[in-house]
Amino acid sequence: MSDGFDKGHHLHLIDGSAFIFRAYHALPPLTRRSDGLPIGAVAGFCNMLWKYVQEAKGADAPTHVAVIFDHSSKTFRNEIYPLYKANRPELPEDLRPQFPLTREATRAFNIACIETEGYEADDIIATLSCRARDAGARVTIISSDKDLMQLVGDGVEMMDPIKGKSIGPDEVREKFGVGPERVVDVQALAGDSVDNVPGAPGIGIKTAAQLIGEYGDLEALLARAAEIKQPKRRQTLIENAEQIRISKRLVELDCATPLEVGADALSLRDPEPAALLEFLTRMEFRTLTNRVAERFDATPPPSPEVVPAPAGAASPAELPTIDRSLYVTIRDEAVLAEWLAEISEKGVVAIDTETTGLDEMQAGLVGLSLSTGPGRAAYLPLGHVDGAADLFGSGVRAAGQMPLERALALLKPVLEDPAVLKIGQNIKYDWKILARHGIRMAPLDDTMLLSYALNAGAHNHGMDELSELYLDHKPVPIKDLIGSGKGQIGFAEVAIDKAAEYAAEDAEVTWRLWNRFRPKLSPERVSTAYELLERPMVPVLAGMEMTGIRIDADHLKRMSNAFAQKMAGLEDEIHQLAGQPFNIGSPKQLGEILFEKMGLSGGKQGKTGAFSTSADVLEDLAAEGHDLPARVLDWRQLSKLKSTYTDALPTFVNPETGRVHTSYSIAGAQTGRLASTDPNLQNIPIRTEEGRRIREAFVAGPGMRLVSLDYSQIELRILAHVAAIPALQQAFRDGIDIHAMTASQMFGVPVEGMDPMIRRRAKAINFGVIYGISGFGLARNLRIPRAEAQAFIDTYFERFPEIRAYMERTVAEAKENGFVRTLFGRRINTPGINQSGPAAGGARRAAINAPIQGAAADIIRRAMIRMPAAIADLPANMLLQVHDELVFEVEEGAVDALIAAARGVMEGAADPAVRLDVPLVVDAGQGANWAEAH
Structure with a gap:
């Protein structure tokens, strides 16, 4: 497959990631004067591209060029070996927000910008090199990355962009001790500590080259390992043969990466002066802007003096x-x-x-x-x-x-x-x-x-x-x-x-x-959080809020009438159980009925002398088998649904648009979760029949459908990642029922044919542990004795000791620093963490949960920020965000296209800032109303 390449072509492939890191480490920190955005790496990257554009001329000039980047998501190598690149240090705080800008810079220079989900930049370079070479074209890879040296050979050379030196077969042989065709075998033996490729313990590049030189290739060496005289080396090769073969699969580049780009898209083109100058001016690269303007005899956009926001601003x-x-x-x-x-x-x-x-x-x-x-x-x-x-x-x-x-x-x-x-x-x-x-x-x-x-x-x-x-x-x-x-x-x-x-x-x-x-x-160290998670949310949420969502007021009216009738029936039943009529909405009267007249246990009087009748108190009494508190809970739920939703929602319909326009609070919850008001659409119950019926009132417009995309068990997935729990990580990668797997691990029962009650208990613990659930809380949820519930929790921590280690580590961090951070750098303060007394337990649970819930909030924020561009060409709008769910309105004929585009954005939302050790999975549904879609 040549994709349009032929013998007269000369293809240049630029290793974009290498350019970025070289630019970042070569230049001092630099921020944009107008808003403090870190731009040092972008500045260096642009200067390198400009130098390349200026020099890519003459008799040996390229006819085609592309800058290749690593995609944000994990690659197929992580499926082969989950610990691949696990030792990579975190990206510097000020580098993360610059990655998207380097892509934008590449396009501003009118150069093809390529990345592919599931594959590394090196695989894309390998694929394009092979296609062009097989068509008879010449290829120059502009990089000094040793991993690319396996591609060097007839028609393919490398060029070190810093030293300006060509890398051919001789240079490869000098570095690895073998020719390019055997580089993979040597790397498989020697491993790579940077990428966490295991290789053969104790064997370095020099020894690996000697062995391959003697035995011809890796498979021949492993087949004849028993012939090796040195005992230690012989034992290493025999015992680690499978690990070495896995290492070869990790270092060998994939020349069949799926790419939908042909030679035409890579043709060398001069920059469009207006587009390039606009980008450079926006970045405030004045020197380079002037050079480009002079080169193209063009006038750059105005570049006004900007009030700086430097370190040490006036107090x-x-x-x-x-x-x-x-x-x-x-x-x-x-x-x-x-x-x-x-x-x-x-x-x-x-x-x-x-x-x-x-x-x-x-x-x-x-x-x-x-x-x-x-x-x-x-x-x-x-x-x-x-x-x-x-x-x-x-x-x-x-x-x-x-x-x-x-x-x-x-x-x-x-x-x-x-x-x-x-x-x-x-x-x-x-x-x-x-x-x-x-x-x-x-x-x-x-x-x-x-x-x-x-x-x-x-x-x-x-x-x-x-x-x-x-x-x-x-x-x-x-x-x-x-x-x-x-x-x-x-x-x-x-x-x-x-x-x-x-x-x-x-x-x-x-x-x-x-x-x-x-x-x-x-x-x-919160630049990344602000630039990637906070500031870009403003126009995204504003657009969603202004679009709004349609509701069926008649449906809500019918529900409100039904709720009123059901509440009236519950009132009669409650009065009969109490033996007298009373105001069910009065906590004081209810407390007197429960704890004075009926003599139920658990009554606690506050400073005013009134008994507490909170939901927790009533749930405990209901769990003990008392009917009256159970019926009061049912009455309260209906009353809240009626007043908050079925009665109130129609009053929020905008007379001009005919839609409901909620307002999202970006800075409401300290973990980064969004809250909505006027009306609040975040707390509509989903697990009750009444809550689902309320969602039926949110409807699509004529010729449209509502589409819901929801992260599957995202907080458990994040827990598996941050606590480094191999069993949970593997279960998520294998698509196993995580609650059944947990039950199997805890109770020693097979997954197949599992009693649903056992799975339910494991599910309650899985979700409860994220929130620091106690034995008392789990006992209430499962309606089992407290001792039995505590035994479940103890067993859970025995099976997954990594979770307890995570909890202790996080609490220690919170106590030392006064805050914790999410995977994406969000800083969440933990006031009260060093206090003693009853408040300390709540502060401890909040500190444990914050990095998990915060990371989930960060991920859906990143998805939302990327979504408008991803669906810009579709007849669709993003309408709502409810915790881990996004709701869209789309024309009927474009439902599948929207789901594909939105799912791709959501499942890749963690990268490139964080490489999760578990996959993100998004469930999708669609219907005429929200209940059908969810």
Whole structure:
């Protein structure tokens, strides 16, 4: 298969990963001035590509070229040998966010960029080399990687890009002691500590070359190993023959990698000046930008001076005190033009919108505040009304304001300018407000998310709290302007001069918080978490929220009526069991019935003297066989479903879109899990019939289907990885029923024909152990004696000692550092971990669970961030995220294409940041409503 190559072609294959690491280690750390993004490796990579482009000319110039990268996912070699590359150190914190940018850089240079899931870059290079060589073309591999030297031979050479030296058969023989055709045999014997290829213990390159030279090839050597005179060497080869053969499979490159790229796609092309200059300008590579512009006689995009965010940014004490008298009110085009010019010059602006309400999908824009630094803030009023002028309360437009549409038309170029960084506090709100007016702000920084990345779990991340904590400044309270209670007014009715002080202060405070937080990312080792998991979520979630989802209000009404009837029946039953009527919704009355009248055990009185009737208390009583608390639990569940969903959901339908638009909180949970509000769609029960029926009310539009993709047992998979549990890892790789396997390991029963009750117990322990379940908790879940439950847990830890080791290791880390980290670098603070008393147990369980639940949250975030690009060409939208599940709406004819694309993104979401030792598996379903799809 030649794929279009012929004898006149000369193919250059550039080892992209080698370029990246060489660039990273050769240059000092470098960050982008506008936002602190690490870019040192990208800068070096671009300089190397530019040098290559300049030199790839003349009589021996290539006709085809490609840069080859390692894909993010694991490769087939991990299936052969799970410990392959297990010794690789973690990627440097500041290198991870640069990998996607090197791919973008390659495309900006108009060079083919290739990577393939399940295969390494070396396999792709091998495949393309073999195809081109077999067609009679010449191949030059631009790399000094020893693993590629097995490809050298007729028509294939290597070129060391640093030394500028050609690597042919002689150079290979000098390094390995054998020709290229026997390099694999030598590597199989010698192994490779870097890639954790085992080889033959005690045999190095020199000895391996001697043995292969004497016996001809590896199989001949192993077949005749008994003839070797040295006893130790003979024993090593005989005992490790299978390990050596496995090692050969690991080091031998695959020349049949599935590639859908032909020669035409690899043709050498000059860079497109506009695209290349746009990328280089965005990266702020000024020197290279100027060189490229000069070479192509082109004008680069504007590269304004940008306010830097260097280490050692000004502290609050070093900045002047906030002075509201300095603020400007922008009332005409001339003043607005001056501010826009200043923003463009500085390249960074803090922005905040003032609106008529909190619902971004319906709120009107009242004004917009801007700040370019300490003491530089302004307010642009756009929708204030003079309420006193209108006896009917609607107000008339206050004087001294620019027309809304004209002001937004002037703002739009700057707010969408990729060279101007827009800073906000919870900027997703402002993004949606402006998006409804046709403005898509980018790039973005969010002080709430910066604080969250640095201090998750330490405190809340609202602006007022952050201002007092980090700036020692108390902002003007909103109630000072709009009042409270029945006399509260809307922000549009606030006098412009008062509104200006309040709003402009918010913008300046936001700028100052950014000035404090941004420089801390790298020293605190949270740059990767912020750049890969926090900041990119803003436009993704904003898009989902604005799309919304349809609901069937009639279905919900019928359910609400059915719930009411069922609750009435339960009320009668509960009153009969109690022997008297009482208010079931009153904890005080319920406690008196249970613990005074009925005399049930377990009653605990609080400070007020009332008995606790929490869900835990009622579940314990129900587990003891008491009917009344069991019926109260049923009544409470129906009551909550009715009030929270069947009654409330229709009230959230947007009259303009006819859809429900939930709002996601990115910084809500310290583990990185998203929360949703107005309405909350995260907590609809899925394991009950009523919960599933509520999901039936979420429906697809005409000609559309809902598609649900859900990670299978993701937290258990992460536990198997982080705790390094070989049995669980292998079970996941083999696709075995993990709960049945656990039961088999614990109770010594075969998987086939297993009693479902035994599997259920193993499942309860599997999931419970992630959350630090106690014997008491497991006893309640399984409704078995506490001693028996504790015995199950003890047996579990005996069978999987790695889990206890993980727990102890994680708690020790939390106690020493005051925080734990997820696999992706998310930092989760653990307050209370060093305390004693009852709170210590909860803090310990939280610390154990945080890296697992946090990693699961990180993985689905990475999938969501990549999803828009992956499904851009499909008639589909991502609508909802519910823990480990994503819900899409797609045209009926594109369901299969969407599932394939989305599943690929989700199952590969962990890489390249983390190479999991277990596969991620995603279950998919589709239907006319959410219940059918799940």
